[in-house]
Amino acid sequence: MGRITPLLWLLFSAGGTVAALLFPVHLVLTGLAFPLGWLEAPSYEFLHRLLTHPMIRLYLFVLISLPLFHWAHRFRYTLYDGLQLKHLTELIAVLCYGVAFLGTAMTAYLLWNIP
Amino acid sequence: MxxxxxxxxxxxxxxxxxxxxxxxxxxxxxxxxxxxxxxxxxxxxxxxxxxxxxxxxxxxxxxxxxxxxxxxxxxxxxxxxxxxxxxLFHAITWFHLTPKAMVFQVRGKRVPDWVIVGSNYAAWLVLSGAVAFTLLRG
Known part of the structure:
Protein backbone atom coordinates (compact mmCIF):
# COMPACT_ATOMS: atom_id res chain seq x y z
CA MET A 1 0.00 0.00 0.00
CA GLY A 2 2.77 2.40 0.97
CA ARG A 3 4.39 2.36 -2.43
CA ILE A 4 1.27 3.35 -4.38
CA THR A 5 0.08 6.01 -1.92
CA PRO A 6 1.67 8.90 -3.91
CA LEU A 7 -0.09 7.69 -7.06
CA LEU A 8 -3.44 7.44 -5.23
CA TRP A 9 -2.94 10.92 -3.86
CA LEU A 10 -2.18 12.22 -7.35
CA LEU A 11 -5.37 10.61 -8.67
CA PHE A 12 -7.26 12.12 -5.73
CA SER A 13 -6.08 15.64 -6.44
CA ALA A 14 -6.40 15.37 -10.22
CA GLY A 15 -9.94 14.02 -9.78
CA GLY A 16 -10.78 16.75 -7.30
CA THR A 17 -9.64 19.38 -9.78
CA VAL A 18 -11.62 17.84 -12.66
CA ALA A 19 -14.73 17.61 -10.47
CA ALA A 20 -14.32 21.19 -9.21
CA LEU A 21 -13.80 22.73 -12.65
CA LEU A 22 -16.26 20.69 -14.72
CA PHE A 23 -18.92 18.99 -12.58
CA PRO A 24 -20.93 22.09 -11.63
CA VAL A 25 -21.65 23.03 -15.25
CA HIS A 26 -22.35 19.45 -16.37
CA LEU A 27 -24.55 18.85 -13.34
CA VAL A 28 -26.58 22.04 -13.64
CA LEU A 29 -27.21 21.32 -17.35
CA THR A 30 -27.81 17.55 -17.35
CA GLY A 31 -29.34 17.31 -13.88
CA LEU A 32 -31.47 20.46 -13.73
CA ALA A 33 -31.67 22.68 -16.83
CA PHE A 34 -32.49 19.90 -19.32
CA PRO A 35 -34.95 17.86 -17.18
CA LEU A 36 -36.77 21.00 -16.00
CA GLY A 37 -37.05 22.31 -19.55
CA TRP A 38 -35.07 25.53 -18.97
CA LEU A 39 -32.90 24.56 -21.90
CA GLU A 40 -33.37 21.97 -24.59
CA ALA A 41 -31.49 18.72 -24.04
CA PRO A 42 -29.07 17.80 -26.84
CA SER A 43 -30.44 15.24 -29.26
CA TYR A 44 -29.16 11.68 -29.51
CA GLU A 45 -27.81 12.33 -33.00
CA PHE A 46 -25.88 15.39 -31.86
CA LEU A 47 -24.26 13.64 -28.89
CA HIS A 48 -23.49 10.60 -30.99
CA ARG A 49 -21.78 12.82 -33.53
CA LEU A 50 -19.77 14.50 -30.76
CA LEU A 51 -18.66 11.06 -29.57
CA THR A 52 -17.01 10.33 -32.91
CA HIS A 53 -14.22 12.78 -31.99
CA PRO A 54 -11.41 10.93 -30.17
CA MET A 55 -10.77 14.03 -28.06
CA ILE A 56 -14.35 14.00 -26.78
CA ARG A 57 -13.96 10.33 -25.82
CA LEU A 58 -10.75 11.11 -24.00
CA TYR A 59 -12.49 14.02 -22.28
CA LEU A 60 -15.35 11.79 -21.10
CA PHE A 61 -12.90 9.17 -19.88
CA VAL A 62 -11.08 11.75 -17.76
CA LEU A 63 -14.37 13.34 -16.67
CA ILE A 64 -15.76 10.08 -15.29
CA SER A 65 -12.71 8.15 -14.16
CA LEU A 66 -10.62 10.69 -12.23
CA PRO A 67 -13.48 11.96 -10.03
CA LEU A 68 -14.26 8.32 -9.12
CA PHE A 69 -10.71 7.97 -7.78
CA HIS A 70 -11.14 11.29 -6.01
CA TRP A 71 -14.23 9.83 -4.32
CA ALA A 72 -12.48 6.55 -3.46
CA HIS A 73 -9.65 8.32 -1.68
CA ARG A 74 -11.70 10.87 0.19
CA PHE A 75 -14.57 8.55 1.10
CA ARG A 76 -12.10 6.04 2.50
CA TYR A 77 -10.98 8.56 5.09
CA THR A 78 -14.55 9.70 5.71
CA LEU A 79 -15.37 6.13 6.71
CA TYR A 80 -12.26 5.73 8.88
CA ASP A 81 -12.72 8.98 10.77
CA GLY A 82 -16.42 9.70 10.51
CA LEU A 83 -17.68 6.26 11.42
CA GLN A 84 -14.59 5.20 13.39
CA LEU A 85 -13.93 2.15 11.25
CA LYS A 86 -10.14 2.23 11.54
CA HIS A 87 -10.05 -1.54 12.10
CA LEU A 88 -11.55 -2.18 8.63
CA THR A 89 -8.82 -0.20 6.83
CA GLU A 90 -7.93 -2.81 4.23
CA LEU A 91 -11.45 -3.92 3.41
CA ILE A 92 -12.59 -0.31 2.95
CA ALA A 93 -9.58 0.53 0.76
CA VAL A 94 -10.17 -2.50 -1.46
CA LEU A 95 -13.89 -1.71 -1.79
CA CYS A 96 -13.41 2.00 -2.56
CA TYR A 97 -10.62 1.66 -5.11
CA GLY A 98 -12.33 -1.45 -6.49
CA VAL A 99 -15.47 0.56 -7.29
CA ALA A 100 -13.36 3.31 -8.90
CA PHE A 101 -11.55 0.71 -11.01
CA LEU A 102 -14.82 -0.92 -12.04
CA GLY A 103 -16.27 2.45 -13.10
CA THR A 104 -13.11 3.25 -15.03
CA ALA A 105 -13.16 -0.13 -16.78
CA MET A 106 -16.84 0.31 -17.72
CA THR A 107 -16.17 3.81 -19.06
CA ALA A 108 -13.22 2.59 -21.11
CA TYR A 109 -15.21 -0.36 -22.45
CA LEU A 110 -18.16 1.80 -23.48
CA LEU A 111 -16.01 4.49 -25.07
CA TRP A 112 -14.00 1.90 -26.95
CA ASN A 113 -17.07 0.16 -28.32
CA ILE A 114 -19.31 3.03 -29.33
CA PRO A 115 -19.28 2.93 -33.14
CA MET B 1 -6.45 -15.73 52.01
CA LEU B 88 -20.50 23.62 -5.79
CA PHE B 89 -19.27 23.46 -2.20
CA HIS B 90 -16.51 21.08 -3.30
CA ALA B 91 -15.48 23.41 -6.15
CA ILE B 92 -15.28 26.53 -3.98
CA THR B 93 -13.40 24.85 -1.12
CA TRP B 94 -11.08 23.15 -3.63
CA PHE B 95 -10.19 26.43 -5.33
CA HIS B 96 -9.31 28.02 -2.02
CA LEU B 97 -7.32 24.99 -0.93
CA THR B 98 -4.94 24.95 -3.91
CA PRO B 99 -2.57 27.69 -2.68
CA LYS B 100 -2.37 25.91 0.68
CA ALA B 101 -1.46 22.56 -0.92
CA MET B 102 0.94 23.88 -3.55
CA VAL B 103 3.37 26.75 -3.52
CA PHE B 104 4.13 28.29 -6.90
CA GLN B 105 7.13 30.48 -7.50
CA VAL B 106 7.82 32.94 -10.27
CA ARG B 107 11.41 34.24 -10.45
CA GLY B 108 12.09 33.18 -6.90
CA LYS B 109 9.03 34.95 -5.50
CA ARG B 110 6.04 33.15 -4.10
CA VAL B 111 2.88 33.70 -6.13
CA PRO B 112 0.34 35.27 -3.75
CA ASP B 113 -2.66 33.13 -2.78
CA TRP B 114 -5.25 35.40 -4.37
CA VAL B 115 -3.59 35.04 -7.78
CA ILE B 116 -3.88 31.24 -7.62
CA VAL B 117 -7.45 31.32 -6.29
CA GLY B 118 -8.35 33.92 -8.90
CA SER B 119 -6.92 31.87 -11.76
CA ASN B 120 -8.89 28.86 -10.51
CA TYR B 121 -12.10 30.87 -10.76
CA ALA B 122 -11.07 32.19 -14.18
CA ALA B 123 -10.40 28.65 -15.45
CA TRP B 124 -13.75 27.58 -13.99
CA LEU B 125 -15.56 30.33 -15.87
CA VAL B 126 -13.84 29.62 -19.18
CA LEU B 127 -14.31 25.83 -18.99
CA SER B 128 -17.95 26.09 -17.89
CA GLY B 129 -18.60 28.42 -20.81
CA ALA B 130 -16.89 26.05 -23.25
CA VAL B 131 -18.88 23.03 -21.99
CA ALA B 132 -22.20 24.93 -22.12
CA PHE B 133 -21.39 26.27 -25.59
CA THR B 134 -20.60 22.77 -26.88
CA LEU B 135 -23.63 21.06 -25.35
CA LEU B 136 -26.13 23.76 -26.28
CA ARG B 137 -25.32 23.67 -29.98
CA GLY B 138 -27.21 20.36 -30.26
Missing amino acids: SAEPHYTLYHPRWYRRRVSVWWWLQNRSYTWFVLRELTSVFVAFFAVVYLWQLRALAQGPEAYGLFLLRLKTPLFLALDTVAFLFV
Missing part, protein backbone atom coordinates in the same frame (compact mmCIF):
# COMPACT_ATOMS: atom_id res chain seq x y z
CA SER B 2 -6.83 -18.31 49.27
CA ALA B 3 -4.03 -20.76 48.76
CA GLU B 4 -3.85 -20.31 45.02
CA PRO B 5 -2.63 -16.91 43.84
CA HIS B 6 -4.56 -15.59 40.85
CA TYR B 7 -2.52 -14.50 37.88
CA THR B 8 -3.72 -12.61 34.86
CA LEU B 9 -1.75 -11.78 31.75
CA TYR B 10 -0.70 -8.20 32.00
CA HIS B 11 -2.45 -6.02 29.52
CA PRO B 12 -2.45 -2.26 29.78
CA ARG B 13 -5.81 -0.59 29.50
CA TRP B 14 -5.74 2.94 28.19
CA TYR B 15 -8.27 5.45 29.22
CA ARG B 16 -10.32 6.06 26.14
CA ARG B 17 -13.53 7.95 26.19
CA ARG B 18 -16.07 6.62 23.72
CA VAL B 19 -16.66 9.21 21.03
CA SER B 20 -20.10 9.36 19.49
CA VAL B 21 -20.42 8.81 15.74
CA TRP B 22 -22.03 12.27 15.70
CA TRP B 23 -18.98 14.04 17.17
CA TRP B 24 -18.88 16.41 14.22
CA LEU B 25 -22.25 17.97 15.05
CA GLN B 26 -20.99 19.50 18.29
CA ASN B 27 -18.83 22.14 16.69
CA ARG B 28 -19.55 24.18 13.59
CA SER B 29 -16.09 23.89 12.07
CA TYR B 30 -16.18 20.11 12.50
CA THR B 31 -19.58 20.07 10.78
CA TRP B 32 -18.22 22.02 7.81
CA PHE B 33 -15.24 19.68 7.68
CA VAL B 34 -17.42 16.56 7.54
CA LEU B 35 -19.79 18.14 5.00
CA ARG B 36 -16.77 18.95 2.85
CA GLU B 37 -15.59 15.37 3.13
CA LEU B 38 -19.08 14.16 2.16
CA THR B 39 -18.97 16.11 -1.11
CA SER B 40 -17.07 13.15 -2.54
CA VAL B 41 -20.24 11.05 -2.35
CA PHE B 42 -22.04 13.47 -4.66
CA VAL B 43 -19.05 13.72 -6.95
CA ALA B 44 -19.22 9.93 -7.34
CA PHE B 45 -23.00 10.08 -7.79
CA PHE B 46 -22.68 12.43 -10.74
CA ALA B 47 -19.81 10.44 -12.27
CA VAL B 48 -22.15 7.43 -12.21
CA VAL B 49 -24.97 9.48 -13.80
CA TYR B 50 -22.61 10.42 -16.61
CA LEU B 51 -21.51 6.81 -16.99
CA TRP B 52 -25.20 5.87 -17.19
CA GLN B 53 -25.73 8.48 -19.90
CA LEU B 54 -22.77 7.08 -21.80
CA ARG B 55 -24.26 3.59 -21.62
CA ALA B 56 -27.60 4.92 -22.88
CA LEU B 57 -25.83 6.62 -25.79
CA ALA B 58 -24.04 3.36 -26.59
CA GLN B 59 -27.34 1.46 -26.59
CA GLY B 60 -29.27 3.73 -28.92
CA PRO B 61 -31.88 6.50 -29.21
CA GLU B 62 -34.56 4.71 -27.13
CA ALA B 63 -32.19 4.13 -24.23
CA TYR B 64 -31.12 7.78 -24.37
CA GLY B 65 -34.76 8.89 -24.40
CA LEU B 66 -35.43 6.73 -21.36
CA PHE B 67 -32.40 8.24 -19.62
CA LEU B 68 -33.77 11.75 -20.22
CA LEU B 69 -37.18 10.68 -18.85
CA ARG B 70 -35.65 9.17 -15.71
CA LEU B 71 -33.85 12.42 -14.95
CA LYS B 72 -37.22 14.19 -14.96
CA THR B 73 -38.55 12.12 -12.04
CA PRO B 74 -38.83 13.93 -8.68
CA LEU B 75 -36.31 11.53 -7.15
CA PHE B 76 -33.58 12.48 -9.60
CA LEU B 77 -34.48 16.17 -9.57
CA ALA B 78 -34.12 16.15 -5.78
CA LEU B 79 -30.88 14.16 -5.86
CA ASP B 80 -29.42 16.38 -8.57
CA THR B 81 -30.33 19.55 -6.66
CA VAL B 82 -28.60 18.31 -3.50
CA ALA B 83 -25.68 16.99 -5.56
CA PHE B 84 -25.32 20.35 -7.29
CA LEU B 85 -25.06 22.18 -3.95
CA PHE B 86 -22.45 19.73 -2.67
CA VAL B 87 -20.45 19.82 -5.91
